[in-house]
Amino acid sequence: MNTLEGHLPVRSPLHDILAPSGIAVVGASADPTKRGYKAMVGLINGGYQGHIYPINPKADHILGVQAWPSLTEMPGRPELALLCTPAASVPALIAECGRRGVKGAVILASGFGETGEEGAALEAQMMEIARAHGVRIIGPNTSGMFNLHHQINLLALDNVKPGDIGIVSQSGNMLLSLALEAQHNGQVGFSTYVGPGNQSDIGFNDYLRYLGEDEHTRVATLYVEGFRDGQQFLKVARDVTAMKPVVVYKSGATEQGQKAASSHTGALAGSYQMTVDLLRQAGVSVVQYSDEILPVAEGLGRLQKAPGKRVAVISDGGGQATIAADRLSEAGLTLAELSDATRSALREVLLPQASTLNPVDVAGSSDANPSLLASCIELVMADEGVDSVFLVGMLGGYSLRFAESLMGDEMRGAERMVELAQASEKPLVIYSLYAPIKPPALRRLHEAGLPVYSSIEHAVRVLAALGERGEYLASQQVQETIAPAAPAETGKAMLKAAKAEGRDLLEFEAKGLLAEHGIAVPEEWLVRREDELAEIAQCTQGKPLAMKVVSKDILHKSDAGGVKLNLVGEAPLRDAFQAIQSNAQAYDPNAQIEGVLVTPMAEKGVEVIIGMLRDPIFGPVLMFGLGGIFVEVLEDVAFRSLPLTLHDAQSMVDQLKAQKVLAGVRGAAGVDKQALVSLLMQVSQLVEAYPEISELDLNPVIAYPKGHSAANYAIVDARIIVERQS
Incomplete structure (x- = not known):
């Protein structure tokens, strides 16, 4: 028997709802076209052994079972109520459920948050009443549920047999497709099915936790259109996948995860690939095509x-x-x-x-x-x-x-x-x-x-x-984790000031924060006056230098003509300084120019990107990929939720399709992958230490072979976006 004892300390309250000893069917009907009829037929023909309470004020009996005019007047106290009534009637019925001690309600009606503002207001009213009375909500706008090992079939589906595959699907048609496929297969059966609907109350993480604990379920299978609380789902998934397989088909991209592209990381976050990477990080088996759902669920359920x-x-x-x-x-x-x-x-x-x-x-x-x-x-x-x-x-x-x-x-x-x-x-x-x-x-x-x-x-x-x-x-x-880093006082002060001023960290500030936490950054000089360049030219002794504008108002420096490269000697430095000042003012006359940042040119190597974003669905997410100007074109990137384990960091580097580039092409030596893994772990620690950081972009990071330098990488550009005052 697979259970999650020791993984989830408190038993899921859904057991009483999804395996109830009594069910009230509100809107029970003798009309074969009504859902209240189909639910009654499913319970009766399925051999349900619990108490059935048909609720219909116009009938004494429904399909031979004594009916009651209301929930108030029924004699028993069922754990579950199936509401087959219009949306407008639901809030009052939920209150009635609460007064009778009903623990959960399955709400079939549409017309709630999915329909607009008026429906959303009705849904909010329903949930306020449900919370006040302690009634858990499945739906609304759900296709229903069944629990075949307890002879509960509120969908009245024909020819579905008990088995070990548990299903949660946001599409009723997808369930029907799987049921027909299982019927053709002949050897596949189901344990519990739930349509989560709008997830007003109970979400995917709650259902997954139940399936993880359910002794009749050997594999949990989910068809997901959107997560309500992705961060909590990943936490539950890690617990469940330690005990039994979890299969997910994710349709489309996470629209709620999309946001304005304020950085390369922001532009790529919220993607389908991000969701898939995070699910796989939690041990979930993700299928790409809908016709793979049942075969993979069957194979994992049987072979593990x-x-x-x-x-x-x-x-x-x-x-x-x-x-x-x-x-x-x-x-x-x-x-x-x-x-x-x-x-x-x-x-x-x-x-x-x-x-x-x-x-x-x-x-x-x-x-x-x-x-x-x-x-x-x-x-x-x-x-x-x-x-x-x-x-x-x-x-x-x-x-x-x-x-x-x-x-x-x-x-x-x-x-x-x-x-x-x-x-x-x-x-x-x-x-x-x-x-x-x-x-x-x-x-x-x-x-x-x-x-x-x-x-x-x-x-x-x-x-x-x-x-x-x-x-x-x-x-x-063999998980290897690194203890969270403590925030530095200078870092806290820097972020506090930037937040108060409604700006992000300037590049030299961002690199300073990285250095505070042991991340190697190149030598650089912040230059505010042209006459400071002579000393820099002298101490760099003919090395080629790069110069970049420093301004909170200019995010994309190259677009503004704010970057000059391969500068050798004082005269070219002065010319570049003047040109950058002129270009920046032309690009944005109101821009506040702090000066320019001068740094030695990084040697050629392999350009990669490291980024972090606090996704509204999944929380803090780290990205690693092929970097430079092509990051959003090639999209050869990997995502992981934070905090990272050492295995997470290693798998991010190994996931890139451009492994031949990392390994070295045309006789070039391969990059030091372990240095990149260590850098990913340090960035994870840094982000954990400062919740004020909403996004981070290190792009490009030039990766070098072993023995090239102390760090074997060079961070050419760094951006840290600070959470704004609410």
Whole structure:
């Protein structure tokens, strides 16, 4: 039994609501077109063992069950009320629920916050009453709920059977799609379903916590359009994914997370990719396509995890083996390198024309003896270099394709596969082109808990999810965290002054704050008068310098002509100083110019960006990616919520698609990745220390190879945006 004992200290109050011993159906009806009718039918036909209280002032009985004119007049005290009435009636009914001790209400009606100001006012009124009376709200604007292990089916869906997949979906049609897909699959069942609707009260984090605790749920599956409290969801997700898999399909981008692009980080935050990265950081398995939801949920529910991402492919057809290898590579999995001993053992059981490389192609060896596939699985499963096994081909169809007499051999092979899978921590995933017709051998595998897929792509997505989950769980066992940094008094004073003045930190102030916390910054001089340049030219001894305008009113210095590069000697410095002053005044005559910042030119290297934004949905989020002027064009970035662990920081660097750039191209040495990891950890500490920082942009940061300098990076530009006075 999977529970979250020790992870979530207080039992979720949703158990009483989602598994109630009594249900009131307000608006119960004998009219088959009404939801009050369907709910009654679902409860009666589903065999619900609790008390049913139909509420209808115009009927004595509904479908043979005694009805009551109101909640006030019903004799019992059910934990749950289903409200099948118009939106305007809801606030009064919630008050009545509260007076009768009803703990929760499912509100089907639309016409609340999703419809505009008037609906939002009605929703606010409803919630004020609900809180005053201690009534929890599912919805409003919800498709309903079911709990099949307790015979509760308020949707009256046909042909859904109890199982171990829990679902929370903001789309009723998506639930219907999954239910029909499960019916076709024949082996998949559901535990609890809830449509969260507007999430006026109970949100995704509450439902996930319940599914995490529910003994009938082995995998929690969510279709999400938008989170109400993403930060809390991530916290709950980390607890739940430690015990059981969580699958999320996220539709679109988080509109609430979008904000004005005051920085590169701000421009990229709120994106779909950010949401996906943060979910995966919490151990969630994110699926990209809607038709992957049920296959991945089934695979994770049955197999849970793989030790890693090294896959051995066994195939009875070269073409499908090639397709499988392509899809595995695209999914970030690797073809396991089979040991010499494994390959030698395979050669002993296969025909000479068979290939014992990975993918293993049996090349006709199994045509007269399908159980040979089980022998191959046993051999590769024993290889220490293999984390999971992928059987690809026509298993289940040998007796149909070649000879009926092969049926017994196929069944013996399937039975052996079941034994092997049950004895190993390495998952066995099967694709068969005969899966749609469900021959006996495949039915035996499925009944024993082995998923069988009719799509190579779906099977590979399951293998990827198993490998990702296994690596995530392993990383949680060796978490390395760094204690939060204490804020420096000078830093606190600097941020307080900027906040009071309604401005952000100037560049030299931002770099000064970084230096306060041990982050390497280049030598630089703030120049307010032209005559100060002579001393700088003398002490830099012919080194090329950069000069940038310093002004709280000029955010994009290059656009204003406020940047001059490769300046050597006093005369060029003076010319640049005059030009920058002139350009800045022309760009914004009212701009307050503090002076110019002079610094040695950074040597060429790989440009990266590090940024932070306090997202309104997910809280503080760090970004790392390929930097420079192309950051918003290429968008090769990774996001993580704060605070970071060492594993988080390392995974951010490893996630970039531009790994070849980081590793060095055209003979160049690769950058010092560990220096970047350390810098990410220091920035995480810095942001934790100063909640006044709303955004941070270090762009570009020039990354260098090991041994280049003390830090092996150079922060060329730094911006720190300060939270404004409310």
